[in-house]
Amino acid sequence: MPEHMKMLVEAIGSRPAKPRTISYRAQVSSMVSAVELRQENSYFIIAERTNTNGSRQFKRLLQAEDFDGLVSMARDEVRDGSHALDCCVDFVGRDGVRDMHEVILRFVNQIKGACRSCSTAPTRT
Numbered sequence: 001m002p003e004h005m006k007m008l009v010e011a012i013g014s015r016p017a018k019p020r021t022i023s024y025r026a027q028v029s030s031m032v033s034a035v036e037l038r039q040e041n042s043y044f045i046i047a048e049r050t051n052t053n054g055s056r057q058f059k060r061l062l063q064a065e066d067f068d069g070l071v072s073m074a075r076d077e078v079r080d081g082s083h084a085l086d087c088c089v090d091f092v093g094r095d096g097v098r099d100m101h102e103v104i105l106r107f108v109n110q111i112k113g114a115c116r117s118c119s120t121a122p123t124r125t
Contacts, residue, residue, distance in 0.1 A: 050087045053091075055073070058073055071111065087103060
């Protein structure tokens with residue numbers, strides 16, 4: 001609020017800002033974390049198994065609404081060396097917006113340090 005800012009300016013005065021060193025690192029970020037891009041292999045691995053078009057098992061787990069199973073599949077992909085997850089939940093007969101919200105929320109909260117990539121992800125507005 002303006003009143004609060006005025007009090008801060010009066011308390012601090014006109015001191016110069018402390019010098020700071022800024023270093024830029026290439027990163028990919030999700031809603032809660034950032035992962036530094038360190039390519040240890042000669043290629044960038046994108047997990048296609050977290051995609052209804054790339055994995056029958058992922059599609060079956062989604063149809064059964066086995067979200068823990070979906071998270072387990074994503075963890076396996078990261079453990080096996082994937083740098084990013086290509087997450088797609090779209091297929092006929094399901095609410096893609098609801099599914100993407102459920103899956104991405106669980107991936108973000110339960111898979112620490114993994115990059116998230118949503119290919120045809122619908123969004124909530």
